[in-house]
Amino acid sequence: MLTESLLQFFEHLGAEWVLWLLVALGVLAIVVMVERFIFFRRHRVDPEALSKQVVAALKRGGPDAARRSVEGLSGMTGGVLHAALDAWGDGVNAVEEVIQASIAQQRVYYDRFLPILGTLGNSAPFIGLFGTVIGILSAFSALGSGAEGTVLKAQVMSSIGEALIATAVGLGVAIPSVVAFNAFKNRIRIMAGNTESVARMLLAYLKADPHGPHGGNGGRG
Numbered sequence: 001m002l003t004e005s006l007l008q009f010f011e012h013l014g015a016e017w018v019l020w021l022l023v024a025l026g027v028l029a030i031v032v033m034v035e036r037f038i039f040f041r042r043h044r045v046d047p048e049a050l051s052k053q054v055v056a057a058l059k060r061g062g063p064d065a066a067r068r069s070v071e072g073l074s075g076m077t078g079g080v081l082h083a084a085l086d087a088w089g090d091g092v093n094a095v096e097e098v099i100q101a102s103i104a105q106q107r108v109y110y111d112r113f114l115p116i117l118g119t120l121g122n123s124a125p126f127i128g129l130f131g132t133v134i135g136i137l138s139a140f141s142a143l144g145s146g147a148e149g150t151v152l153k154a155q156v157m158s159s160i161g162e163a164l165i166a167t168a169v170g171l172g173v174a175i176p177s178v179v180a181f182n183a184f185k186n187r188i189r190i191m192a193g194n195t196e197s198v199a200r201m202l203l204a205y206l207k208a209d210p211h212g213p214h215g216g217n218g219g220r221g
Contacts, residue, residue, distance in 0.1 A: 014138065015162045018131030022124065022169040029120050029173060032113045033180045040110075040187055043075025047194035050077065051201045058205050063088040066202075076106035077195045084199055092207055099199040103192055110188045114181060121178035128170015135163025 050070075057069035063085050070081050083102040087094045139159035 013134065015131040015134040015166050018127060018134065018166050019162075019169055022127060022131075022166070022173055025120055025124060025127075026169070026173045029117060029177045029180070032116050033176070036113060036180075036184055040184070040191075043077075043191075045073070045075070045077045045194070047077070047198050051198050054081065054198065055201055055205055058202070076103070076110060076191055077198060079106050080195050080199050081202065084202055088206070092203065095203055095206060099196070099203065103195060103199075106195075107188060107192060110191070114184055117177045117181040117184070121174050121181055124170045124174035124177065125167075126170070128167045128173075131166025131170070132163040135159050135161075135166060139163070 050073075053069050054066050057065040061068075067082070067085050070078060070085075072078075073081065080099055080102040083098050084095050087098040136159070139156050141159075
């Protein structure tokens with residue numbers, strides 16, 4: 001029968017490979033967390049200080065001075081400011097569109113590898129549960145094997161222990177992955193908001209400057 005064939009297959013397969021798979025996925029999750037942490041830390045900026053710096057440079061020497069003031073600034077904020085200043089001569093409407101497009105483009109770099117954490121957070125408990133099911137099947141198989149006494153007890157306890165460990169390891173991979181995923185997503189949201197606020201300060205100066213491109217009239221002739 002199919003049921004007996006599957007039971008024999010899973011009994012022969014065992015749950016140990018599930019544990020090794022979860023360990024490998026856990027290592028992958030740690031690598032992604034460390035890489036994203038370093039990436040976010042490297043591109044951290046102070047939006048308030050940066051806004052003052054860029055506006056002061058604009059007042060002092062126009063967009064060329066502003067470009068020099070943010071030279072070397074990388075990450076989402078740097079990319080958006082560079083793009084906005086490059087579009088400075090095209091008017092307010094163009095700069096505003098460039099800001100939104102640049103933020104969307106930069107978010108792609110910040111979201112990189114995060115789907116791995118999201119996937120592990122959702123799937124690791126089920127992988128652990130799969131190992132648990134295999135372990136329970138092995139325990140029932142041991143009960144029907146005809147063994148008695150200490151031998152039977154050892155076989156059953158070993159299978160149940162292996163089953164419970166699979167669940168525990170699955171949760172151990174999933175919980176940190178979900179926490180890190182949500183933390184990084186929240187950090188991206190904050191950084192996008194800060195970047196937009198700095199860019200909006202730039203845009204406000206462009207709108208208010210009567211000597212700017214198109215006389216501060218929103219890019220209309």
